Amino acid sequence: MNIVKMMKTSILMIGLSLIAFSATAQCHNNSKSWKTSYNKKHKKASDIVSLASGSKTLKTLVAAVSAADLVETLQSDGPFTVFAPNDAAFAALPEGTVENLLKPENKGDLIKVLTYHVVPGRIESTDLRNGQRVKTVAGGKVNIATNSSIVKINDAIVQKANVRASNGVVHIIDRVLLPSG
Numbered sequence: 001m002n003i004v005k006m007m008k009t010s011i012l013m014i015g016l017s018l019i020a021f022s023a024t025a026q027c028h029n030n031s032k033s034w035k036t037s038y039n040k041k042h043k044k045a046s047d048i049v050s051l052a053s054g055s056k057t058l059k060t061l062v063a064a065v066s067a068a069d070l071v072e073t074l075q076s077d078g079p080f081t082v083f084a085p086n087d088a089a090f091a092a093l094p095e096g097t098v099e100n101l102l103k104p105e106n107k108g109d110l111i112k113v114l115t116y117h118v119v120p121g122r123i124e125s126t127d128l129r130n131g132q133r134v135k136t137v138a139g140g141k142v143n144i145a146t147n148s149s150i151v152k153i154n155d156a157i158v159q160k161a162n163v164r165a166s167n168g169v170v171h172i173i174d175r176v177l178l179p180s181g
Helices: 002-041 048-053 059-067 071-075 087-091 097-101 104-115
Strands: 080-085 118-120 133-135 141-146 151-153 156-165 168-173
Touching: 048 059, 048 071, 048 080, 048 156, 048 168, 059 071, 059 080, 059 087, 059 097, 059 104, 080 156, 097 104, 151 168
Parallel strands: 080 168
Antiparallel strands: 080 118, 133 141, 141 151, 151 156, 156 168
């Protein structure tokens, strides 16, 4: 009789173990499903280069960043603030300027121009103050002018502010900033 009782208890324990295992697996699957659903809805922001690559108005900037071999830098942790000239800003430069800068022999000049648009750290538009001078990665400073409705970086007007990326923030501007010298 003891053997029969022990066998029944063993079978009961195995059955309970299988039920518990099944419930744990189902919870784990639901957790994965929830995480997948959450990640799709709350996707992590793209890095600066991915963000610019996905924009219809920053194609020239993306080509310039690639030609200057700055892609990896702008994909790194940062944080960076980028004053990103839109395609119209590049088109407004004197004829042949962009093509000339994109030539391999002018890579140094291209890097100077592009890094003049980058500031170390994350600077939101609310952090910018009228009369402020901000040092760029290129070493020069840009002048900030603000009023209640417009923010200017040198002579460029910010068209769209605070485009957040995982490694910084982008402010889309209507002119290419050119460092002095």
